[in-house]
Amino acid sequence: MVALGSFLAGMLGSLTGLGGGVVIVPLLTLVFGVDIRYAIGASLVSVIATSSGAAAAYLREGYSNMRVGMFLEIATTVGAVSGAFLAGYLHTSVIAIVFGVVLLYSAYTTTQTATDSAAGMAPDRIATTLRLDANYPTAEGLKSYHVRNVPIGFGLMYVAGVLSGLLGIGSGAVKVLAMDQAMKIPFKVSTTTSNFMIGVTAAASAGIYLRRGYIDPGLAMPVMLGVLAGALVGARILPGAKVRTLRIVFGVVIAALAIEMIFQGVRGKL
Amino acid sequence: MMAAGGGVGEKVDDKNVELFLGKLLRWGVLLAALVVFFGGVWFVAESHDVPQNYRTFRGEPVELRAVPQIVDQAIALRPLGLIQFGLLLLIATPVARVLFSVLGFALERDWMYVVFTLLVLALLIYTLTSRSGV
Numbered sequence: 001m002v003a004l005g006s007f008l009a010g011m012l013g014s015l016t017g018l019g020g021g022v023v024i025v026p027l028l029t030l031v032f033g034v035d036i037r038y039a040i041g042a043s044l045v046s047v048i049a050t051s052s053g054a055a056a057a058y059l060r061e062g063y064s065n066m067r068v069g070m071f072l073e074i075a076t077t078v079g080a081v082s083g084a085f086l087a088g089y090l091h092t093s094v095i096a097i098v099f100g101v102v103l104l105y106s107a108y109t110t111t112q113t114a115t116d117s118a119a120g121m122a123p124d125r126i127a128t129t130l131r132l133d134a135n136y137p138t139a140e141g142l143k144s145y146h147v148r149n150v151p152i153g154f155g156l157m158y159v160a161g162v163l164s165g166l167l168g169i170g171s172g173a174v175k176v177l178a179m180d181q182a183m184k185i186p187f188k189v190s191t192t193t194s195n196f197m198i199g200v201t202a203a204a205s206a207g208i209y210l211r212r213g214y215i216d217p218g219l220a221m222p223v224m225l226g227v228l229a230g231a232l233v234g235a236r237i238l239p240g241a242k243v244r245t246l247r248i249v250f251g252v253v254i255a256a257l258a259i260e261m262i263f264q265g266v267r268g269k270l
Numbered sequence: 271m272m273a274a275g276g277g278v279g280e281k282v283d284d285k286n287v288e289l290f291l292g293k294l295l296r297w298g299v300l301l302a303a304l305v306v307f308f309g310g311v312w313f314v315a316e317s318h319d320v321p322q323n324y325r326t327f328r329g330e331p332v333e334l335r336a337v338p339q340i341v342d343q344a345i346a347l348r349p350l351g352l353i354q355f356g357l358l359l360l361i362a363t364p365v366a367r368v369l370f371s372v373l374g375f376a377l378e379r380d381w382m383y384v385v386f387t388l389l390v391l392a393l394l395i396y397t398l399t400s401r402s403g404v
Contacts, residue, residue: 028324035327045357049303052295052363066288070371070387077393084397131382199295199364200390206361207397213330217353221310224357228303 002032003222010050010230021047021169022106024223025099026257030264034219036092036099040168041215044206046227047170051199053228057235064192065134068147068185072157076175076201079161084208087166096265099167103258107251109173126150136189145186153183165205170198291367291374298363302356309352316349337398365394 009023021043028039058064087095127133127147135144147153156178160171172194179190209215333339334354341358343351368391375383 032324034324037327038324045360048360048364049299052360052367053299055292055295055367058292064288066371066374067383070375070383070390073368073390074386077390081393081397131380200368200394203361203364204394204397207394208400210358210361211335211398211400213335215354215357216324216330217309217334217350217357218313219324220357221306221313221353224306224360225303225310228299 002028002219003226005031006046006223006226007230007233010046010227011234021050022103022254023257024227025168026103026261028219028223029096030257030260036095037087037214038216038219040087040095041206041209042220042223043168044202044209045215045220045224047164047168047202048199048206049224049228050231051170051195051202053231054195054235055199058192058195063136063188064196065132065136065185065189066196067130067134068132068179068183068189069193069196071130071132072154072178073197073200075154075157076161076164076171076197077204079158079163080165080201080204081161081208083162083165083167084205085165086162088212090166093265093268095166096261098163100258100260100262100265102163102167102169102171103254103261106173107255107258109177122146124148124150134189136186143186145189146184148184149182153178156182161201161204164198164201165208168202168205168209170202172198291370294370295363295367298366299360302360302363305356305359306353307356309349309354309356313349313353361398365391365398368394 344355
């Protein structure tokens with residue numbers, strides 16, 4: 001049952017580009033009644049699996065920016081460690097409520113369409129010093145872009161890391177927000193670089209969760225295998241799928257889960 | 271082409287490193303999944319119909335928490351130890367990616383990024399080896 005649910009989560013995650021992690025925790029806690037700490041541990045593992053598993057496909061396209069990824073990973077890993085530490089002290093109800101709020105935000109982002117705002121920007125001093133500017137392939141050949149607002153992006157990435165460590169999710173939505181909206185990196189580059197970073201961020205918190213005894217092999221096993229299989233099938237059927245409709249359906253499901261999460265958290269049931 | 275931040279040769283190197291990393295990650299995930307699957311089948315076959323209880327949080331026993339103990343359990347062919355070892359392999363895939371990125375940046379003689387990447391690597395290793403995880 002858990003494996004089947006995780007399979008569906010992985011498939012939907014890869015079809016909508018949101019990642020399976022966002023639904024694993026609500027699925028395990030609300031539907032299967034699992035303690036939220038075990039759920040987060042299992043979710044982290046599945047996040048790493050999908051990120052590393054999809055990296056090969058993303059890297060082949062040549063969109064991701066290694067320097068931007070590595071530089072921002074300093075912020076996300078430090079954030080992930082803080083988040084994982086925090087998770088040890090916060091009451092599970094508080095974690096559930098924070099999770100619900102982040103979930104609502106993710107639901108909101110599924111309704112937004114991507115817009116590229118990168119064109120025609122002047123070079124930024126910090127970005128130039130850090131050699132972050134690069135180019136990416138488009139229909140009209142290689143196109144160069146300039147990275148903007150590095151400190152804001154770095155700060156947002158820290159937040160993304162904290163959320164990832166606290167909630168066991170990839171925080172893909174916040175990562176894309178930081179790169180796409182704040183740093184004005186082209187959308188394709190943001191999403192692929194974000195996938196790249198999610199695995200490293202999750203590995204930082206997974207280490208702490210493992211050491212703390214939050215990762216249960218009996219539970220993580222069906223979740224990891226289910227999400228991985230689901231993500232593979234999702235990637236196969238993606239070209240022919242009605243992504244637009246799927247995103248809306250998935251957005252509604254996530255919003256409903258979010259409200260339930262907040263509700264149960266307030267009642268102190270999780 | 272005003273490709274700020276690097277010449278053409280550097281770009282090619284970046285690309286090769288990335289392609290290699292992509293393959294490495296996929297094989298890592300595959301291997302981890304196989305180990306987890308094998309351990310999982312064994313675990314299910316052995317535990318029959320003992321219902322697992324995840325409603326109440328107890329935390330894992332010491333032998334399933336720390337890297338050396340997990341390796342011991344896996345070598346002793348305990349099903350849960352095998353699953354946990356597979357999960358450890360999975361956690362290691364992004365760590366390996368960071369490790370190879372250090373080498374990649376070093377080959378390009380980009381020392382600033384060698385330092386950045388080493389910083390991330392140190393943090394990852396710290397989380398896996400720190401005493402209690404607090």
